[in-house]
Amino acid sequence: xxxxxxxxVLAFGGATAATLLTVFTPTPAxxxxxxxxxxxxxxxxxxxxxxxxxxxxxxxxxxxSMRDMVYxxxxxxxxxxxxxxxVCHCLEGELQVTQGPGKxxxxxxxxxxxxxxxxxxxxxxxxxxxxxxxxxxxxPPA
Numbered sequence: 001x002x003x004x005x006x007x008x009v010l011a012f013g014g015a016t017a018a019t020l021l022t023v024f025t026p027t028p029a030x031x032x033x034x035x036x037x038x039x040x041x042x043x044x045x046x047x048x049x050x051x052x053x054x055x056x057x058x059x060x061x062x063x064x065s066m067r068d069m070v071y072x073x074x075x076x077x078x079x080x081x082x083x084x085x086x087v088c089h090c091l092e093g094e095l096q097v098t099q100g101p102g103k104x105x106x107x108x109x110x111x112x113x114x115x116x117x118x119x120x121x122x123x124x125x126x127x128x129x130x131x132x133x134x135x136x137x138x139x140p141p142a
Contacts, residue, residue, distance in 0.1 A: 034070050045075025045125075061085075062141040069133040071095065071125035078122045082115045085138040093131030096124040107133070 039049035046069060053065040068091065069077070090107040097113065098104045099121050107113065115121055125131040 034068070039068075039070065042069075043075065043077045045072035046070070046077045056138070058138070060140065061138045063137075063139040065137045065139065067135050067137070069123075069135060071123065071131040071133070073125055073128050073130070076122065076124040078120075080120050082117055082119050082121060084117050084140065086115050087136045087138070088113050088115065089134045089136075091132040091134045093125060093129050094127050095131045095133060096126055098122045 034047065034049055039047040042048050049068045049070060051066045051068060053063060056062055056064045058064075071077070071093070088107075090109055090111045092109055094109070095107045096104070097107050099115065099119055105113070123133065
């Protein structure tokens with residue numbers, strides 16, 4: 001230890017900090033790519049890929065399920081009334097989201113939003129790449 005000079009300590013400290021920064025910096029989740037025929041088509045250029053379903057630990061909901069909605073460039077979907085509460089996340093790309101009059105926003109990669117049962121929602125992929133919306137459905141008891 002006696003052989004460490006100020007320059008060595010600074011170099012060691014810098015290397016350690018860089019390593020820790022690399023290890024502990026979150027990386028964006030990479031979206032799973034889907035085949036063009038994967039899932040089922042719900043609108044022209046929009047496919048629904050069901051992922052998983054499980055019993056909910058949240059008392060107001062019996063089940064939680066997760067699905068991805070894959071939008072090709074120019075594709076759109078329109079839902080006049082959501083069947084249940086849900087949380088949505090733009091996993092990849094960008095979607096123009098309209099949740100009724102005066103409620104429009106551009107969802108970019110990483111954005112999250114919510115919908116309540118009965119709320120309308122229309123989505124459009126105005127971009128040049130696919131957009132993936134991950135949906136967590138919160139399903140009440142029957």
